[in-house]
Amino acid sequence: MKYNVDKNEKYTVFTLQEKNLNSLLAPDLKSEFVILVNEGVENMILDLSEVSYVDSSGLSAILTADRLWKSIGSFILTGLDHPNVKKLIEISRLDSILTIIPTLEESIEYVFMEAIERELSAEESEDE
Secondary structure, three states: OOEEEEEOOOOEEEEEOOOEEOOOOHHHHHHHHHHHHHOOOOEEEEEOOOOOEEOHHHHHHHHHHHHHHHOOOEEEEEOOOOHHHHHHHHHOOHHHOOEEEOOHHHHHHHHHHHHHHHHHHHHHHHHO
């Protein structure tokens, strides 16, 4: 499986460099996600801009990532540039569950806004 991981202080961008996210890649992708969570990555941006096909196993890997990061930070899906991928996400109604942001730049901005909101919520909780 070809991919690139770009770790930053507040977020990590995982770019899948494959055309197909299918049953052959999904188990390895899930394993990479678990490793990154265990390494302390708080906010994950999954960039699928190079992916043109996703099957049900691929969707499962995406949902696994969403579940892993829900409790510790943000999970953002970006780069749904290929119509087949976008259509599958919509048909499976995952667009109502997942945080999908059109571009990588907007995704990074979203991570920073979420972090500020979490900090403000924590301060409000302490004040009560």
